[in-house]
Amino acid sequence: MSAAETSSEQQLQADVERLRVRVDELELELVEVQARANAAVAEWQERAYWLDRWHLDLNALMRRRGAAELRGAVRAVRSVVWWLRRTKRRLSGS
Amino acid sequence: MRTVSAVIPVKNGERYLEELLGALAREGVDETLVIDSGSRDRSREIARSAGVELLQIAPEDFGHGRTRNLGAERTSGELICFLTQDATPCPGWLGAYREAFTLDQRVGAAYGPHLPRADTSPMIARELSEFFAAFAPDGAPVVQRSGDPSFLSNVNACYARACWEEIRFRQLAYSEDQAFGTDLLEAGWSKVYHPGAAVLHAHDYGTVEFMRRYFDEYRGLREATGHVEPFGVPATARHVRREVAADRRWMSEQGVDGAIRARWTARAVVHHAGRRAFSALGSRSERVPPQLRRRLSLEQRGESMNGSAASVPSPLPPQRHVPQKLPAEVYGVVASVWKDGPAPLLDPVPGMAERERLRLAMVIPRFNRGSGGHNTLFQIFMRLERRGHACSVWLADYQRYAPTDWPAVLRQDINEFFAPFKGPVYKGFDAWQGADVAIATGWQTVHPMLQLDHCRARAYVVNDHEPEFYASSTERVLAEDTYRHGLHCIAASLWLRDLLTERYDASAEAFQLGVEHDTYHPRPIARRGDTVVYYARHSTPRRAVPIGLMALAELKRRRPNVRIVLFGTDEVLHTSFPYEHLDVLSPTQLSWLYSEATVGLCLSLTNFSLMPKEMLACGLPCVELAGVSAESIFGSDGPLELAPLDPNRIADALERLLEDQNEWERRSQEGIEFVASHTWERATDEVEAGLRHALRERERIGAEVR
Numbered sequence: 001m002s003a004a005e006t007s008s009e010q011q012l013q014a015d016v017e018r019l020r021v022r023v024d025e026l027e028l029e030l031v032e033v034q035a036r037a038n039a040a041v042a043e044w045q046e047r048a049y050w051l052d053r054w055h056l057d058l059n060a061l062m063r064r065r066g067a068a069e070l071r072g073a074v075r076a077v078r079s080v081v082w083w084l085r086r087t088k089r090r091l092s093g094s
Numbered sequence: 095m096r097t098v099s100a101v102i103p104v105k106n107g108e109r110y111l112e113e114l115l116g117a118l119a120r121e122g123v124d125e126t127l128v129i130d131s132g133s134r135d136r137s138r139e140i141a142r143s144a145g146v147e148l149l150q151i152a153p154e155d156f157g158h159g160r161t162r163n164l165g166a167e168r169t170s171g172e173l174i175c176f177l178t179q180d181a182t183p184c185p186g187w188l189g190a191y192r193e194a195f196t197l198d199q200r201v202g203a204a205y206g207p208h209l210p211r212a213d214t215s216p217m218i219a220r221e222l223s224e225f226f227a228a229f230a231p232d233g234a235p236v237v238q239r240s241g242d243p244s245f246l247s248n249v250n251a252c253y254a255r256a257c258w259e260e261i262r263f264r265q266l267a268y269s270e271d272q273a274f275g276t277d278l279l280e281a282g283w284s285k286v287y288h289p290g291a292a293v294l295h296a297h298d299y300g301t302v303e304f305m306r307r308y309f310d311e312y313r314g315l316r317e318a319t320g321h322v323e324p325f326g327v328p329a330t331a332r333h334v335r336r337e338v339a340a341d342r343r344w345m346s347e348q349g350v351d352g353a354i355r356a357r358w359t360a361r362a363v364v365h366h367a368g369r370r371a372f373s374a375l376g377s378r379s380e381r382v383p384p385q386l387r388r389r390l391s392l393e394q395r396g397e398s399m400n401g402s403a404a405s406v407p408s409p410l411p412p413q414r415h416v417p418q419k420l421p422a423e424v425y426g427v428v429a430s431v432w433k434d435g436p437a438p439l440l441d442p443v444p445g446m447a448e449r450e451r452l453r454l455a456m457v458i459p460r461f462n463r464g465s466g467g468h469n470t471l472f473q474i475f476m477r478l479e480r481r482g483h484a485c486s487v488w489l490a491d492y493q494r495y496a497p498t499d500w501p502a503v504l505r506q507d508i509n510e511f512f513a514p515f516k517g518p519v520y521k522g523f524d525a526w527q528g529a530d531v532a533i534a535t536g537w538q539t540v541h542p543m544l545q546l547d548h549c550r551a552r553a554y555v556v557n558d559h560e561p562e563f564y565a566s567s568t569e570r571v572l573a574e575d576t577y578r579h580g581l582h583c584i585a586a587s588l589w590l591r592d593l594l595t596e597r598y599d600a601s602a603e604a605f606q607l608g609v610e611h612d613t614y615h616p617r618p619i620a621r622r623g624d625t626v627v628y629y630a631r632h633s634t635p636r637r638a639v640p641i642g643l644m645a646l647a648e649l650k651r652r653r654p655n656v657r658i659v660l661f662g663t664d665e666v667l668h669t670s671f672p673y674e675h676l677d678v679l680s681p682t683q684l685s686w687l688y689s690e691a692t693v694g695l696c697l698s699l700t701n702f703s704l705m706p707k708e709m710l711a712c713g714l715p716c717v718e719l720a721g722v723s724a725e726s727i728f729g730s731d732g733p734l735e736l737a738p739l740d741p742n743r744i745a746d747a748l749e750r751l752l753e754d755q756n757e758w759e760r761r762s763q764e765g766i767e768f769v770a771s772h773t774w775e776r777a778t779d780e781v782e783a784g785l786r787h788a789l790r791e792r793e794r795i796g797a798e799v800r
Contacts, residue, residue: 023443031451034527035484041518045502052500 096195098188098252099125099171103161105153107179108135114182115144121188127169131156137179159263159270162248166258175252181293183250184209190235190290191252198237202257202283203274206250206291216358217337217365220344222295229287239284246275246285250293257283268314301364305372306392312376313391325374330367337366427492428541428572436544436579439551442796446530446550447789451482454785455529456555457490457543459536463511464662464678466703467557470586470607470777471535472512474555477778485517488526490542531785536560537569540576551788554581555781556602558701559593563636574598582791584784589723590701601791605781606727607704608774613681614711616766617689622657626748627691627714629705630660632667638697638719638739639667645695645744647671652749661687681708688712692758693751695744702727706734707772710765715758717747733765 051058061067100123104111111128118126126146130138132153141148149168151161166174173195177183187206194204207226210219229243230236248271261277263270278285299307315321341362345355372390379387423429456475461468479485489504499507505519520526528548534540537560543552554576564570577583577598584605585591591604628646632639646658650671660667661676661684679687685708688694694709694716702723709716710733718724720736728734737747751758 020444024445024449027443027446027449028451031449031453031484034453035451037527038484038486038517042505042516045505045518049502049506052502053506055498055500 099169101165194286244275309376537573589726644741648745715761
């Protein structure tokens with residue numbers, strides 16, 4: 001085998017090794033990403049437990065006719081209540 | 095340019111017939127055929143005067159589908175237009191139809207809107223306008239293909255002769271056009287709604303006639319398509335209120351006000367309420383007595399007209415149409431795997447079997463509290479998760495046993511019933527993300543798992559030989575099939591491993607069930623000398639409970655003072671001997687029960703379960719069945735007392751342990767020592783090795799291919 005061929009073979013081996021290392025890195029990254037995604041979904045499932053237990057799909061609920069209006073009405077009532085509390089506090093000087 | 099024939103079935107249609115035939119002549123139709131079925135007015139005379147072809151048939155020979163097929167046969171145009179006797183084409187009608195058939199290569203039919211005549215009631219006028227406007231919101235012609243609405247109306251429709259020859263009208267009392275629309279789309283033809291192909295059309299019925307017509311229409315629709323109109327009083331009230339409000343709005347827009355509007359409002363209430371009621375009644379007409387059915391029908395039709403022999407009384411009982419309830423057949427996923435094969439696996443990556451962390455996705459069947467198989471799975475999977483693997487759980491519930499359980503609830507239940515699992519739980523596979531190893535865990539999970547893509551390998555954790563759970567049945571056949579898909583099996587005993595390799599030629603290795611030693615150990619409670627505890631889970635046939643009860647009855651006969659405790663079931667069993675009943679117990683409660691009892695009895699006709707090991711771990715000698723799977727773990731004279739499937743021999747074994755203190759001591763001590771090394775960590779090691787084996791096999795096959 002000539003020196004040129006040997007050098008070319010070594011170069012090829014080095015490339016293969018470099019690619020192997022890169023694949024290993026990517027594999028590790030993939031598992032890490034999957035683990036993080038799993039953790040995020042699991043955390044969301046913890047939070048959504050009672051919604052799921054009561055079969056409440058809030059998105060579907062809010063798409064129903066009148067839901068947005070009801071929410072608006074609740075917000076309006078809430079703002080009035082808050083205003084009254086603020087005014088009461090102001091008047092009582094607390 | 096294609097030739098056009100028009101076919102008009104007529105009976106007492108003099109009111110609009112002359113206007114209709116004049117419009118056809120104006121539009122330039124090549125051939126017009128009037129089929130009269132017994133008119134007593136001037137209809138035939140009008141047809142003759144107009145110079146069109148007239149075909150007379152007997153009234154009893156008329157049928158909406160049959161007569162139109164006859165008309166198509168008697169004409170020759172490449173396009174065949176069907177009109178009713180009260181539908182007058184508007185200017186541009188024929189041009190629009192000609193255009194419709196150029197919009198797609200496979201246009202089989204076209205139809206146009208029905209415009210209200212000037213004297214049409216506001217309810218009908220609004221309904222017609224809104225109904226047809228919905229087909230073409232932007233006013234342009236629309237091509238409808240499979241999946242689009244199948245609506246087609248022979249009040250005003252045009253057919254390509256080739257399409258009619260292929261499909262033909264069904265012989266239905268009503269709605270032959272709707273049936274044709276459905277058949278046409280299913281056969282791969284398209285149809286076109288063209289807003290320009292309009293006719294003036296209205297049914298000028300009185301209120302009662304309208305109701306009777308709706309009865310007929312929905313009866314026909316039921317016969318043609320199986321549609322059953324829903325009905326409920328609150329829903330009808332809401333519907334009527336909504337429709338009447340829309341009618342009033344429409345009248346305002348049309349400039350109808352004051353007393354006229356009020357009068358029509360009252361009519362609208364009756365119209366919409368009656369329509370709902372009679373439509374629902376029509377689609378359930380088979381429940382109405384024939385005499386009343388005939389009276390309700392505008393056409394005074396008593397019997398169904400489906401089929402060619404409608405006038406011959408059928409010996410068959412009334413048929414009940416059952417609408418589609420499921421998106422697919424229950425085991426459709428199996429048929430799909432058999433037809434298309436498993437999803438291809440990803441190419442192997444060198445070294446993947448040895449990586450420290452793997453992406454593992456476990457597919458599980460539906461579960462309940464106390465499920466031993468699921469407990470095993472989660473004891474192991476929880477530990478795989480703790481070792482750093484990215485783990486997720488997927489419930490395959492294609493049998494829809496758990497329609498009301500949502501994912502977060504399933505996850506909580508897993509944590510409460512089995513073991514702490516931190517990963518996500520999915521129901522179904524809509525969010526499937528791929529995995530290094532997809533793991534099937536029960537026969538119901540194998541076929542869905544085989545369809546999952548983006549997997550590097552697949553494995554099958556086999557808890558038991560599940561075909562034996564069923565008598566000769568579909569389930570048994572499908573369970574057997576799961577071992578024949580080349581999955582690497584990780585079996586829950588040596589006996590099970592050998593069975594899989596010998597009977598199914600499967601690739602398999604074994605793991606030993608572990609014991610939760612923190613829970614199952616001798617508790618500080620006095621050991622009784624008279625108590626036999628029996629796992630009497632009657633709902634699980636493989637537990638051979640009738641045999642166990644016979645053995646206990648025999649024992650009680652021999653030793654009347656023996657105390658018998660049955661547990662593991664909510665059901666209080668009726669027996670020929672008195673006993674103490676305990677429900678399904680928690681692991682901690684079980685450990686106290688085992689620590690207090692004298693002898694345990696637990697029978698399994700298939701693979702060995704966790705329970706005898708847990709009894710042994712609490713120092714409780716236990717009787718199991720000989721000749722099944724226990725010998726593969728404990729040997730024939732190990733810590734377990736084995737007895738054949740014979741009540742007397744089982745009673746012998748129980749009696750021996752109750753009587754012989756030395757034998758009891760030996761079994762108890764050997765049992766504790768034997769199961770000490772049976773831990774879930776060890777089981778997890780063995781399962782993990784099996785998963786890595788599945789990956790290694792993929793690498794090996796990949797290398798061979800390369």
